[in-house]
Amino acid sequence: MTNKVGSSTIYSTILSNNAALSSIKPIKLSKMARHRLVIIEHYLNKSHNVSLTCRHFAIARSYFYKWYKRYSPSSLSSLESKSKRSHRVRSVTYNYSLVNYIPITLATHQRLNVAN
Numbered sequence: 001m002t003n004k005v006g007s008s009t010i011y012s013t014i015l016s017n018n019a020a021l022s023s024i025k026p027i028k029l030s031k032m033a034r035h036r037l038v039i040i041e042h043y044l045n046k047s048h049n050v051s052l053t054c055r056h057f058a059i060a061r062s063y064f065y066k067w068y069k070r071y072s073p074s075s076l077s078s079l080e081s082k083s084k085r086s087h088r089v090r091s092v093t094y095n096y097s098l099v100n101y102i103p104i105t106l107a108t109h110q111r112l113n114v115a116n
Contacts, residue, residue: 033079036067040079043068 029037043053043064054061072078 027076029076030080032081033076036071036079037076039064040068040071 039053039057039059042056043050047053047056050061050064054064067079070078
């Protein structure tokens, strides 16, 4: 095995925690989540002042506090946008047999039929 430039030798180092490092998957964040992360990191590492950070990035403090409350260093996907869909979506409350009964009722009772 020669270590010349252009050879097919792969240079690698075997680390003691190689198995743990290989299990780490890169996190793909959206553009907005990365922007929120930059803002929070600026606050944590540079300014330590919410007002100055918000003024620097031209955002409202209420947004900063909302993002900071959601922020978790162990899970950066917590900065992703949340769904605006309600947690409780209404289910159908009527019976389908009644829906099928409507044309029959309209055919038998001409006075209820608006189309005629």
